Amino acid sequence: MAETSSVAVPFDQPTRNGDGPIEIGAVLRALRRRADLSQRELAARAGVPKSTVARIEAGDAVDPRLGTVERLVRAAGGRVTIGLPGDRSGDGREPEVVPVPWVPHDGMRDEAGRRYPAHLDVWEVHDPRDWPGAWWAEWWKLPPERWPRRMPAATYELKRQYRDRRRWGERIRREVTVRRVTDGGLPGTCWRFVAELPDGRLLGELRAHERNPRLLYGDMIDTGEREVVLDGVLVAGACRRLGIGRRLVEAMTGEMDRAGVRVAHAVADFGGVDLLLSCGYRIEGRGHYALRLDLSRLSPAPL
Known part of the structure; x- marks a missing residue:
């Protein structure tokens, strides 16, 4: 036939x-x-x-x-x-x-040799950060000999809202793409990167600009040196802690490498510091100030 x-x-x-x-x-x-x-x-x-x-x-x-x-x-x-x-x-x-995808943890067994429930998401436990039972006590701040109990080989979430959130986050990680925006009338010295879903929804954005360090310090001769100043990284609140900010920073780093730019500067606070440190930045104490203007604290102008 x-x-x-x-x-x-x-x-x-x-x-x-x-x-x-x-x-x-x-x-x-x-x-x-x-x-x-x-x-x-x-x-x-x-x-x-x-x-x-x-x-x-x-x-x-x-x-x-x-x-x-x-x-x-x-x-x-x-x-x-x-x-x-x-x-x-x-x-x-x-x-x-x-085809129907197989249960990803189907080969894993608990201590009694039983399969874990198929509708749950099971993952291996390598350290206390992987186990929800240790989060409330912040076990990762303690040495292993002081852990209150032995960690299981694997764990899972029973609450559906937590499972839905985890699955949603995994889908966002798979589908989000990062690209540099070169249209829209931006000057050549402006760097803009966006993180978006296939349907065009914007989840994050990075903006930076180039500068010439010699002209910055008053030299009259332009030797063509270039460096980048990171203006800011923004990620939608619901999509934070999914690695989108890191992907944006790494996309800029890759573009710097292709363009022959070797130095980048940034000023950050709170979680932004940890993000940049994880991407290879180092804290320097030379000439960087975080400034803030609060108009509500200014005295009213005299009549």
Whole structure:
């Protein structure tokens, strides 16, 4: 037989016309007709009784075993596909069926040798930061010999809102992209990078500018030296602690390397300091001041 038919059985049980459960008997009859086989011939190929084929096609078999259905479909030159509905194509056709991803922690076992619940997200515990049970006590500030109890080999979140948040964060990490913006009339010395989702939603932004250090200090000769000043890194509040700020800074560092710029300057506070230190910046005490203007503290001007 030149072609192979496919019987798709997604989890939400779409039908051929999308208005009810799939009709196994009708599908099997169609496959048998296409293969030009009688019920007796199909039963012989599949190694099942002819009466089984007759009951399934007539709708008299209540919930036939999946293994039996698969053998009959394969004997007729088709295949049974269990999957999830994919994205609809632009021409309005029915969605393709995509494979079901395996449970990522299916090979892990607890101390009693049992599988962890499939609906949970399980991860290995390497240090106290990986275990929610140690977060409230901040165990990572203690040496291992002072930990109150032994850590488990793996852990998981029971609260659905925490699981949803973790899964949402993993999806954002996979889908977000970082690029440099070169249009919009920006001067050549202005550096702008954005972190965005495929649909164009903006999640973060970095802005910086170039300067010539010799002209900055009053030298009259421009030797072409260049350095970058980081003006700011902004990340949407819900998307913080997902590594987006680090990706923005690393994108600027890569652009500096390609442009031959070797030095960057920045002024940061609070969490921004930790971010820049993790990206290779070092604290210097020369000539950097963090200044603030508070108009509410200024005295009113005299009349």
